[in-house]
Amino acid sequence: MSDAVDVRGLTKSFGSTSVLSDLNLSVGSGEVHGFLGPNGAGKSTTIRVLLGLIRPTSGTISLLGGDPWSDAVELHRRIAYVPGDVTLWPNLTGGEIIDLLARLRGGLDAARRDALIERFELDPQKKARTYSTGNRQKVALVSALSSRADLLILDEPTSGLDPLMERTFRECLTEEKSAGRTVLLSSHILSEVEAACDRVTIIRKGRTVETGTLAQLRHLTRTTIEAELTTVPAQLHADPDIHDLTVERTTVRCQVEPHRMDAVLRILLEGGVRNLVAHPPTLEDLFLEHYQNAGAGPAEAGHGGQHSQHLERTAR
Amino acid sequence: MTQLAGTGxxxxxxxxxxRLILPLWxxxxxAFFAGTASSFATAYPTLQAQQDFIxxxxxxxxxxxxxxxxLDPGVGGLTAWRIxxxxxxxxxxxxxxxxxxxxRTEEVEGRQELARAAVVGRSAHLTAVLAVVGAGMLVMAALTGLALAAQGLPASGAFALALALAAVGWVFAGxxxxxxxxCSTNRAASxxxxxxxxxxxxxxxxxxxGAGAGPTAWLAWLTPTGWLQQVLPFSEQRWWVFLLFLIVTAALVGAAxxxxDRRDIRAGLLADRLGPAHAGPGLSSVFALTWRQNRGLLLAVVIGYGLLGLLMGSAAPGVAQAGAQLGPFLARLGVANGAEALVILLIYVFAEVLAAYAIMVTLRPRSDETGGLAFVLLATPTSRTRWxxxxxxxxxxGTAAAMLVRGVTIGLTYGLATGDLAGQLPAAVGSALAKLPAVWVVAGVAALxxxxxxxxxxxxxxxxxxxxxxxxxxxxxxxxxDAVFAASPFSYVFPLSGQASLSAVLGLTLVAAVLGAGGLLALRRRDIG
Structure with missing residues (x-):
């Protein structure tokens, strides 16, 4: 099956400022794809390139088998978009805007529209200028989710929603997934991404630093081990694959590269294991790793850069 | 006083x-005021020359x-008259x-909310801008007074005129x-x-x-522009007229x-009503959306042009009765009397004013672009060109409707008043429509x-x-x-000798179309945002 989105080596400069440099992003058909990165990493710029609103400086981009710049209008029949900062026509009501956008796109599922308005507790009779940020976002979400688009591009769609509405959004996302729609979801709510997304791409400073399934990403990151031992084996201190080791009497905490798990467990067993907890990194761990490196230049992306090279092999 | 906290x-x-626009204006x-005075002084240096001009x-x-x-003698009187x-x-x-x-713009965009959450009183924003505009007008008046006095005009008159202009600014600030x-939106407020x-x-x-002495002369006391004349800066110097300016400004500002004090932030005087939950069948294309966004302003302009047309068409014959001798000016216009000259000139001047509306509407997509609406719209299957x-x-x-209504109303009322409907109505309509291509060229430049x-x-x-x-x-x-004036599209439709030539009308239309098409082509090739 061909990819819904395939971006390779995308760069974009505004004058002398380079916003995207060598960005890769691939979203399979029917996949819910998380698109993550710190503020200003270039997520919205990438999305605007995908929508054909801005022209890439270089790179090859295929969207639903077409070129987002030259085939913009045709492609947009199959795309629904929720902007990160939703602006609406202030003198139209929410209901009018939902209907208008649907008609411009070429139709909507009226029953789903009404159901979504109810689920998101939106008052469609209010003029857009009186809506709060969250309510404007709901208008855009109802519009996108009730469309018949093949691809949903959602740019931080829940940043203004309350936790209840965020849960409603997650349910909707699950429904979209089972209905076979492709979703590109840019978000800062990691639990949302973790719960809904098949694959994730993390970008930083306009460059892809991680991409793959959550399981793959976890494989590339150290697992945390917490063990209570009878005695602490001396090799633990000598092993180069054991990181951040702390020993508190007989309780040992450390981080281990996934491919060395087996060997490290053998060492621990020698000390006599009384209790053992091992947990993979959460998305938050993965994320913070990159966020905290954000001070470093893009050229030396730390081990994140190596990871993405690994993944180019492992993910395909 | 706490209401004014943060004003400084x-x-x-x-x-x-x-910081740029304020000193610039x-x-x-x-410069504009001083330039006017100096061109009079150069062109009509003697009292005799001034009298001939008058x-x-x-x-x-x-x-x-x-x-x-x-109303006043000398170069000062001419300057006060012209500006x-x-x-x-x-x-x-x-x-x-x-x-x-x-x-209001600060409020609509949400920035006032941010500022007001700090130690900033409810009336601080209003007070701050009134202080800046009020003081700016005074600076302008001081400089204008100096510039006029430097050209040899009587100093007290120069400052009286300059101050009267500043006072007009105060009234409109109010x-x-x-x-x-x-109004709850900045567009409506402006x-x-x-x-x-x-x-x-x-x-x-x-x-x-009635040349200042007709039966309608009292109207001058109803408008700040009239008070400006009534100051008579270079003869009587009626300083008491400034009381009128001050009282009216104070009343307007007080009402504001x-x-x-009585309304909520972001609210207008009237609460927002609920609207329809579904879009009507008409709202289903970009054109329908654009019409919806523009109809309010367009209707206001068309109705305004219609009302002005009725008013001026019926007032114009009074000009003929005021019975002046025909100057060479009328011969240049190629018309029979002062009233007809007025009709033709009014049509021309209002076409020029309409260019401002045309620029405003042409550039509306730009404000949609900076505001983010363009992202929502262009993510649907709507091409940039259609947008x-x-x-x-x-x-x-819209400009055609405004000029048509203007031509019809002024032609109708003037035709009826002079008993020459069959002649005047088509002439006025034709003259009004012939000005359109010049307006379109200005809009075309904005589009490009x-x-x-x-x-x-x-x-x-x-x-x-x-x-x-x-x-x-x-x-x-x-x-x-003339050669420089030819750079203005309006020079080709100036009613110098009756109607503008067909070739000028067609040529300007073509130029406008090329400019507009160039704008669309360029829009297709650039980034949005």
Missing amino acids: ALIRLVLRRD IVLVT DNVVSNPAVVALIGPV GTVGSVVVGLIAILAVVRHT VAALAAEI GVSVAVLALAVVVRMGADV YAVR ALSQFVIVVL LFGLVPRLSVALSWAVFVIVLALEIGWEFGSVP
């Missing part, structure tokens, strides 16, 4: 945000109705734009302050204020239909503060700028408008030669 900081904010306006040009009732009568109405419009517009920009409190300004000018014209073209269609049809240099398009388009007006005024006084 906000005044600095206003000065910081307007002060200098430009001063006899030949200003005795023409059409000119008197448009600009007003010359009275235009100057009022210029300072009025500046005051309106500045006040709305720093009050109008805008009140409008910004009452629209209402500009309408009041237009009305003020029209009422002044009504007062001068009163409304502000911009729908707006350009509004420009073409929008496509090529979006970030500069707003500033450059308005600069073009100002240049067109400046060429016009300069050419009227003979300080701009």
Whole structure:
């Protein structure tokens, strides 16, 4: 099956400022794809390139088998978009805007529209200028989710929603997934991404630093081990694959590269294991790793850069 | 007093945000006023030459109705005469734009909320901008007074005239302050204020239909533009007229503060009503959306042009009865009498004013672009061309509707009043429609700028408008030669000898179409945002 989105080596400069440099992003058909990165990493710029609103400086981009710049209008029949900062026509009501956008796109599922308005507790009779940020976002979400688009591009769609509405959004996302729609979801709510997304791409400073399934990403990151031992084996201190080791009497905490798990467990067993907890990194761990490196230049992306090279092999 | 907390900081904010535009308009306006005085002094150095000019040009009732009568002697009187109405419009517009920009616009965009959450009183924003505009007007008056006095005009007269212009600015700052409190959007607030300004000018014209002595002369006391004349800076110097300015300004500003005290932030005086939960069947295309966004302003312009047409068409015959001798001016226009000259000139002048509407509407996609609406719209299967073209269609049809209504109303009333409906109505309609291509060329330039240099398009388009007006005024006084005036599209439709030629109309239309198409092509090739 061909990819819904395939971006390779995308760069974009505004004058002398380079916003995207060598960005890769691939979203399979029917996949819910998380698109993550710190503020200003270039997520919205990438999305605007995908929508054909801005022209890439270089790179090859295929969207639903077409070129987002030259085939913009045709492609947009199959795309629904929720902007990160939703602006609406202030003198139209929410209901009018939902209907208008649907008609411009070429139709909507009226029953789903009404159901979504109810689920998101939106008052469609209010003029857009009186809506709060969250309510404007709901208008855009109802519009996108009730469309018949093949691809949903959602740019931080829940940043203004309350936790209840965020849960409603997650349910909707699950429904979209089972209905076979492709979703590109840019978000800062990691639990949302973790719960809904098949694959994730993390970008930083306009460059892809991680991409793959959550399981793959976890494989590339150290697992945390917490063990209570009878005695602490001396090799633990000598092993180069054991990181951040702390020993508190007989309780040992450390981080281990996934491919060395087996060997490290053998060492621990020698000390006599009384209790053992091992947990993979959460998305938050993965994320913070990159966020905290954000001070470093893009050229030396730390081990994140190596990871993405690994993944180019492992993910395909 | 707590309501004013933070005013000092906000005044600095206003000065910081307007650090370029504020000195710029002060200098430009001063230069314009001083330049007018110096061109009179050069062109008509002797009392005899000045009297000849008055006899030949200003005795023409059409000119008197448009600009007003010359009330004071000497170069000072001519200067006060010439810059009275235009100057009022210029300072009025500046005051309106500045006040709305720093009050209702701030509120609509949510920035005022952010500021008000700090130690900032409820009335601080309003007070800050009124202080800046009020003081700016005074600086302008001081500089203008100095510049006029430096050219040899009596100093007290020069300062009286300059101060009267500043006072007109204060009144319209008050109008805008009140409008910004009452209307819930910045567009509506500016629209209402500009309408009041237009009305003020029209009422002044009504007062001068009888050359300042007709049965409608009392109308002059109803409008700030009229008070400006009544100061008589170079003869009687009626300083008490300034009381009128001050009382009216104080009343308007007081009303604005009163409304502000009673309403919630972001609210207008009227609460927002609920609207339909579903879009009507008509709202299903980009064109329908564009019409919906533009119809309010368009209807206001068309109705305004219609009302003005009725008013002026019926007032014009009074000009003929005021019975002036036909100056060479009328011969240049190729018309029989002062009334007809007035009809033709009014059609021409209002076509020029319509260019401002055309620029505003042409550049609306630009504000959609910076505001983010373009992202929502262009993510649907709507091409950029359709998006911009729908707006350009509004420009073409909207200006056509305004000029048509203007031609019909003025032709109808004037035709009925003179008993020559069959002759006057088609003539007025034809003359009105013939001006359209010049308006479209100005809009076309704005469209091209929008496509090529979006970030500069707003500033450059308005600069073009100002240049067109400046060429016009300069050419009227003979300080701009014909060859330079030819750069203005309006030079090809000036009613110099009856109707504009067909080739000029077609040529200008073609130029406008090429400019618009160039704008669309450039828009297709550039980044949005």
